[in-house]
Amino acid sequence: MENLINGLKNNRAFAFSSFLVLLLIGIALAAPLLAPYDPLEATMKNAYLPPSSEHIFGTDKLGRDNFSRVLYGASYSLSSVLLLVAVIFAVGTSLGVLAGYFGGKVDTVIMRISDMMISFPGMILAIAIAGILGGSLINAIIALTIVTWTKYARLARSMVLKIKKRDFVEA
Template sequence: MKIMNEKKRYFITYSVLLGVMILIALIGPLCMSTDIYTSDLGRALQAPSADHWFGTDKLGRDVFARIIHGMQLSLGMSFSIVSLMAMTGTLVGVVAGFYGGKVEMVLMRLCDIMISFPGIILAIAIAGVMGGSIGNAILALTLVGWAKYARIVRSLVLKVRGEDYVTAARLSGASPFVIMRRHILPNTLPLVCVTAGMDLGTMILEVAGLSFLGFGAQPPTPEWGRMLNEGRQYLQMAPWLMVFPGVAILLVVTVFNLWSDSLRDILDPKQL
């Protein structure tokens, strides 16, 4: 009991930190009067100061304001990608595990094909073919990541579909849709939620990676990976252009990883 209470305290602490980040991402851009798109070459590459906490970039734009706006974009893209991956993979996994036979074979072979390729490499290839944009980056990472959820959910469904309450539902005349929605899907949600939570930090890194390579957000969009790419040529004369976006990515990914670990402990107390 003492260990469980400690785990709950960790979960609450990390949830508060996560909530603060989400709150900053939502209301931070609304509280700023600084124009993050207008160039002012007279203020270009100014070091951090009281007027510009994180300095300015090569076009004189405030780096702090762009990082705050970039947090909204990065979190929004990550939540969108993870949600789409989880929903698609859960649907495929439930159908494959429940019906079995040829349906399961076709869907699982498709999953095997997707998993056999290195994820980020395949995402780069897909985004490169479709062209660099936020929407294409979301679609590329979704296409790469759904298969993992499908395999996880399918394994759970195979275990659950033989339970007595599922058999009783079938004998009572319940339709396959009702059985999947009421009896099978709820048993898969805890593990799906934990997996999704662990993927949020990873998605922030992969979104930043695609944007850094030019396959994600395009200028002048203030995305962290794109900001790193723009600042790398000024690393010696203006290191803040890479330091502050890099620190932002590090902090957000760390909080997400700690939160997902604590969520796993709460939803799966057998690990204690």
């Protein structure tokens, strides 16, 4: 704990970034308490209102309060990003461990697929995959997982290969 406090004192950029992340998490958790309106309630007479004291960010074409929608959207964004990172971690690490442990043809196949994925521009490939699969959060997570699992796989493979050569493993 002392190292964390010293790190926050010495590295102001990390301290500021940590504060912003904690603030975002706090806003996402407190969205039902902070939001002045229901984010899904459409009131057509309030459509396209400019920012004012009543609607801080204004309203959209259906008359929904933009500020309330941003607050509720924070929790949706955070949960989807955490799910994405968990899926990428699980897929990449599993494939990397398999490649490093078994070696041979398994390693060759997984690493050549990994090389193929790295050779394409990541976001363009993810957009193409998401376009083929259709528009939804799950399809976006699948597309981004297909594109970015390679980093975790290469790291896991290198760690397995490093540990695999040690004496206590061979014993």
